[in-house]
Each structure stands twice: as structure tokens, then as C-alpha cells.
Amino acid sequence: YTVTEAELWGILDRLNFILERRFDRVSIQTDGIEAVNIIQDGSSRNSNSTLIRRILQVLNMFKQWKIQHLTREENSIADSLAKSVRTRSLSLRLFEYPP
Numbered sequence: 001y002t003v004t005e006a007e008l009w010g011i012l013d014r015l016n017f018i019l020e021r022r023f024d025r026v027s028i029q030t031d032g033i034e035a036v037n038i039i040q041d042g043s044s045r046n047s048n049s050t051l052i053r054r055i056l057q058v059l060n061m062f063k064q065w066k067i068q069h070l071t072r073e074e075n076s077i078a079d080s081l082a083k084s085v086r087t088r089s090l091s092l093r094l095f096e097y098p099p
Helices: 003-020 033-041 049-059 076-087
Strands: 025-030 064-069
Touching: 003 025, 003 033, 003 049, 025 033, 033 049, 033 064
Parallel strands: 025 064
Antiparallel strands: none
């Protein structure tokens, strides 16, 4: 996968997770500007078109959604969480407040 493909798969995975828990609104924040642009444009000229269509289908199941680009500095909490997976159990952890 490319970095953008990995970002899109991660977004789809998290959207499905949130949808399964019956939330009706979602806010996506990512430092992947290409992923943000692709989702906002609603189409892509590359081989990810099926993936992007699926993301858009899932997003349309929410009452309200938004996607926002963050700089790497702004996204430092998510980056530190992702890096911490290497040193901790791979089981699911939900945080009410960021660590």
C-alpha cells in the first residue's frame, strides 16, 4: 500500500467501528492531506476508487460528518498513540481523554 492507501483503509476501519457503536455523527481529523482531498472530492482517478466509494457510502450513513486536515504537529497525539502500539498489547483501548 501507499501511505495514502493505508490512511484511507484506516479511515474506513475506524468509520465502521464508530458506526457499529451507533454514533450518528463523526469528525475525522488526519494529517493525510491527500486522503482528505480524495474524500472531499468524492472521486479519484486511481485504483482506490472502490475503497473511496465505500468510505463515502459509510459516511452517508451518519447524520453528520466532517473531515479535517491537521498538520503533523497538531496530530501529535494520534501519532504518539500509533507509535505506542509497538510497546503495548495490540488489544483495543478506548480513551475518554487523550493520554
